[in-house]
Amino acid sequence: MPRISVVIPLYNKSQTIERAIRSVITQRITDIEIIVVDDGSTDNSAAVVQAMADDRIKLVRQPNAGPGRARNVGASHARAPLFSFLDGDDEWKPDFLAAGLTALENHPQAVAYACGFDTGVYADQVTDKVSLLTPTPALLPPPKVAAGHQWMKYALDGLHSSSTIVRREAFLAAGGYFDRDRCLWGEDSYLWGQILFMGPVFWDPARHIFYHIEDSDLGFAIKKRDRERPLAKWGYQLMKKMAPEHRKAFFVLAQRTASDDADTLADSGHIIKCFALRCKYRLLRPWRLKADIRRYLKHLQSRGLQKS
Structure with missing residues (x-):
């Protein structure tokens, strides 16, 4: 072997x-x-x-x-x-x-x-x-x-x-x-x-x-994402598999992953998915929403420039 x-x-x-x-x-x-x-x-x-x-x-x-x-x-x-x-x-x-x-x-x-x-x-x-x-x-x-x-x-x-x-x-x-x-x-x-x-x-x-x-085909050059990563999508289900003493820490990791993915979704123009993910992980804050909207508007602006 x-x-x-x-x-x-x-x-x-x-x-x-x-x-x-x-x-x-x-x-x-x-x-x-x-x-x-x-x-x-x-x-x-x-x-x-x-x-x-x-x-x-x-x-x-x-x-x-x-x-x-x-x-x-x-x-x-x-x-x-x-x-x-x-x-x-x-x-x-x-x-x-x-x-x-x-x-x-x-x-x-x-x-x-x-x-x-x-x-x-x-x-x-x-x-x-x-x-x-x-x-x-x-x-x-x-x-x-x-x-x-x-x-x-x-x-x-x-x-x-x-x-x-x-x-x-x-x-x-x-x-x-x-x-x-x-x-x-x-x-x-x-x-x-x-x-x-x-x-x-x-x-x-x-x-x-x-x-x-x-x-790498999947390196940092690819910025368009239309969904969250599986760790963020299935974070709550995975947390239940953890030993009780690790569940809170795992949630922190899944929450951080979800926050990063929400940023990426806003950058890619998927603002509704961005808001839904923040809500799922208790990340809705006024300053975050303002930042997401700015990201979304920047995305729309870049699309407009590309079409012109």
Whole structure:
């Protein structure tokens, strides 16, 4: 049995998928399996994978259903007690798996390992959040309400799929990634928001991966959203799954996620959905409503300029 199963969701990444896979097969840890799930690619991505001669690589095909479904399908084929999910346009440094497996072996109570990531020239636009949580490697318990919504947001952002290793039992207990409605935004935070409260996480600020934003279809350049993320939509239901001592803190995280999503909905012109989400999470305040209306009017103004 392999020590770890690496799942790579793949959709039209013919230019980067070989780089991603090579970063896995050149790891210091070699007792691995690599499950690439082709999510209905229309380019030659699958052919690139098939051309790579390594018997640890398994290619699974499915009709296009979104990244959450692709990752979950990959996990269903996985045999190892540990899972990691590398995006097809990201890249691991050679010591990522060694660092993560060592941390989890030394701390069996940890449900997951998360490290920092290197964004290169985009570092001023996308900040590595793990270094904001702890300056040195540390095993930290699930956050309490007193940690505050900003710390929880950093923790949620720090659990980036490409830079995290999770125990099989924790992944299954959370139900995996959100995979309904071909979700393209927040399918990962639905999972990691639950993992954060299942037990301690080992945080490693060392930047063991390259996060290639320039190759990402879902990077910060996409601003138009027409719905909230699953963590915000299903936050109350997920809260009921939590141990009683974690429910209040989880609500703070879901509330912060909903607040950010409401901002995005207003920016995208969905003002009614914005107001409904704020009402759902008890976030209706006069100053917030004024800010939302300003965002909405700015959106309308930009549309008018685009049409003229």
